[in-house]
Amino acid sequence: MSAVGFQVRPASCDDAAAIAEAHVDAILSLGPSAYAREVVADWASPRTGERYVQAMRQGEQFFVAVDGDAQVVGFAAHRVEAGDHRVAVYVRGRASRRGVGSSLFAAAEAVARAGGAREIRVDASLVAASFYAAHGFLSEGPAMHTLRSGRAMACVKMRKPLA
Numbered sequence: 001m002s003a004v005g006f007q008v009r010p011a012s013c014d015d016a017a018a019i020a021e022a023h024v025d026a027i028l029s030l031g032p033s034a035y036a037r038e039v040v041a042d043w044a045s046p047r048t049g050e051r052y053v054q055a056m057r058q059g060e061q062f063f064v065a066v067d068g069d070a071q072v073v074g075f076a077a078h079r080v081e082a083g084d085h086r087v088a089v090y091v092r093g094r095a096s097r098r099g100v101g102s103s104l105f106a107a108a109e110a111v112a113r114a115g116g117a118r119e120i121r122v123d124a125s126l127v128a129a130s131f132y133a134a135h136g137f138l139s140e141g142p143a144m145h146t147l148r149s150g151r152a153m154a155c156v157k158m159r160k161p162l163a
Contacts, residue, residue, distance in 0.1 A: 005067055006099075013056055020048055022075055024047055031125070038151070042147045063075060063107040074090060091104070122158050138158060140158060
C-alpha cells in the first residue's frame with residue numbers, strides 16, 4: 001500500500017464493524033512494541049461496531065481510510081469532552097508509516113478547527129506519542145490511562161495549540 005493507495009472519507013454507522021476490526025488490528029499489531037501482553041490483550045478486548053455507532057450518535061465524528069479493496073485500514077475520531085477537543089488515530093499495522101495516519105489526523109484536526117478549538121488534546125499511547133509529536137503535539141508528561149477492564153496503561157498526555 002502506498003500513500004496514494006487509500007482514500008479518507010467521513011465514516012457512517014455502516015462502517016462501525018470495520019472500524020472495530022481496524023482498531024483491534026492496530027492495537028494487536030503495534031501495541032506489543034511498547035506494552036506487556038496483558039495490557040495489549042485488555043486494550044484490544046473484544047469490540048463490536050455498536051460502540052462506534054453509539055459514539056457517532058453522541059456526536060463523535062469519525063473518518064476512515066479505505067484501501068483499493070474497500071477495506072478500512074485506519075480511522076480517526078474527534079469529540080468534545082468536558083470542553084476539550086480530543087482526537088484519536090488508529091491505523092492497521094500493515095498500513096502504518098504510509099501516510100494513512102497523517103491523512104486521517106488532518107481530517108480530524110480540520111473538524112476541531114471548524115468547531116472553534118484553540119487546542120487539541122490526546123492521551124497518546126506509548127506507541128503513538130512520536131506520531132502526535134510529529135504533528136505538533138507537546139508533551140504534558142507521562143500519565144496512566146485506565147482501560148475498560150480497570151487495568152492501568154501508561155500513556156503521554158499531549159496537547160496541540162492551534163493558531
